Amino acid sequence: MFHMGWFLSYAVQAWRAPFSGRAETDWKDPGLYVDAARALERAGFDYMMFEDGSFIPDAFGGSAKWSLANAMTAPKHDPLALVATVGAATSRIGLIATITTTFYPPFLAARLLTTLDHLTEGRCGLNLVTSHNVRTAQNYGLDEQIEHDRRYAIADEWMDAVSALWDCWDDDALVMDHETGVFADHTKVRHADFAGEYFRTRGPLNVPPGPQRRPVVCQAGGSPAGREFGARHADTIIAQAYSVADMKAYRADIDARAAAAGRDPKDVKVLFLATFTFGDSEERAREKARAKEAAAAAAIEPKLASLSFASGIDFGAFPLDEPLPEIRTNAAQSVTALHLRGTEGMTLREIAARRMTGAVEFTGTPDGVAAQMGEAMAEAGGDGFLVQAPITRRIVAEVADGLAPALRRRGLVRDGYAHPTFRENLLAF
Template sequence: MPRQMHLVAYLKTGPTALHGGGWRHPEATLTDILEPSRYEHIARVLEDACFDGCFFADLFGLYDIHAGSHAAYVGRGGQISFLDPMVVLPIMARATSRLGIGATLSTTLFNPYHLARTLLSLDVLSKGRVAWNIVTSATDLEAKNFGLDALPAKDARYDHADEVVEACLKLWGSWDPDAFIHDKASGRFADPDKVHYANYVGASVRTRGPLSIPQSAQGHPVLMQAGSSERGRQFAARWAEVVFAAQAGQAEMQAFYADLKGRLPAYGRRPEDCAILVQTSVVVGETDSIAREKAAFLDALAEEELNVAATSSSVGVDMSRYREGEQLGALQGTQGMQGSVDLLDQMRRQGNLTVTEAAKRLLPNQIVGSPTTVADELEEMFTSRACDGFVLTPNTFPTSHESFARAVVPELQRRGLFRKAYAGKTLREHVREG
């Protein structure tokens, strides 16, 4: 079967995703952010279009790095999580039967037993459709919300994350698939010999188990990750089945793709065991010129202050106090994401910008055009081995995902680049297709 791309939708339980002006668009809905119907609807849209799945980006707090306050995010409508995605995902699972659903949860802030129990419960109820977007957290504000003074050092967080994932996998294997007997006549409900203690002991993590939860239809949740630092790539090569990548430019995408795929054999894994999906947003119109007009209108809605605040949050440095020539790495401490620093540098070099100028820009990788033009660009990135597919970030909700599903997906299907129907039932089956 010819190689086919993967599509995953980026979601937030708030007013906007990565485009700061998206909530201001006339087509964006706001009054339903706290309504179950909002999430049921988008789940059905994505499943009808045969998306592999969706996941919620999340933060355990309110961003307040920029100018030492959450004023920009609250006042200008930034990426805020008004609801815990782990409460929203069951609603979406109930409205669908094939769509993968994912949550972002931190190995630094949550212990492995809690993670394993919560995620596997949802995976069992959804019949094997859950993904765990593994993060180590990147802001001290999150640490403080969980009783810590600050985040541990970045490499130490990944060392701890390795042990958390190891522990979760041990816990997820507590029950053999054939442990249940369900024999009313003999009174035997399950075979206790097929339920096992984890007895995991690491340098910073330990848990006994067993979980009281049986294996799901896909065994355990799909592991997803987005780190792009050297240590983050090592972690991805060892564990990730899906990687959320963000690079500015096809050459940078290809370099990341080749590097990460080349690391997998060292961990006994094949290149096809990890799907690398590039963050992309799309503005689609009936013609290229109409799409450009739509994009210009949308971009005019974005507030520069919120763009800078978003950069501050992602790189872990207050850009309102940044002075040109300072090294971001020296200002970060234990905060920030290396991938965001790399992305900012790529934007700076490609646009011949200063760091301050780049910080004011919207994120790159926005494709603007007719359905044919958008499909052309996606196909070029996919066939050139810059990625295995795309994480689509909405500019406006729900219309960005709706228009992509309605106009672009059929064109990708016509070209044989994307599925017309699900071949499997679980998320792991979806991400291993193609």
């Protein structure tokens, strides 16, 4: 069996695409996400993972014109708030929201996440990112973004500080004894007294632990420093790959790093981004995939915007019909490197005609796709897939009512949830 998740934004979903409803206003409606979460819960999904960022992209073309005109990652709401709403309407699915270790003070983050763990009855998680864009740094008061690997060193200490805060309360600190009149026993609530190079926090947290005590920790950055960080702290890692060979190599790398950090690699669930094209027949699905591929190959501007987003470098400033100069970035290194992998000697136009999803692609009938996923997972030895698609009611139905039952018939995904909390279900197999 493997695990399933969905990677999405609390932002405009598939604006101007067919079957996207009233995308211009639906994205603000909590009902869109609640309906999706209920469908995915019916499908046995482990989690929904809401990505986030605190900036409006303006690297491409040197202004925010393109990102705002095309609703590319902007506007975007804070997904931490959405976790409470979706949590109230569901009972088993895990809900992960992205949080930046570079800019959220540990106390604020630890308290917020513990509150959400209570509100969701043990189903919240945090996706740790270090924030790659200089605009985020400027929005939080810095002139420049901190150097890439140092951001991960800070993240490491951030995790220690947050963990210390999560451990301030003993399990039996809440006495709630009417006879003695003691609500909480002060001898069982300790200071964190954390003093590191980047953070200091006294504690204790003024919230008792939630059902999970430590919400599920997710991590995404794929650079060596990012993987090292994920292998040390994450319960689940979301990874980009284009092939089964990529998946296998990523999994093996995380296994080695987790073991070196003294962890059982089985406790780190690696889920790979995946995209899907479904059809009522294999032929119809392949036809749709060919049309999608042709449209993507012609869409040069969105790729230049994506490259600019990941790297913070204006790819609109390079000549389209010449090879690219060497690209070095302090922003999202692994994403940029994956987009540019194997492009030596190619012109920018040729590069931008390639696929840039960072995801494994599946095409076929629901049952055909289920079979392909089972084979890929058996070969890669990973832990599951993360659907990468904007939330439209159509794709949610295709996955929840087409793919998931097919996976279930093959015994590849869970049939119901064995446990009440997110982490227990995630680590159940």
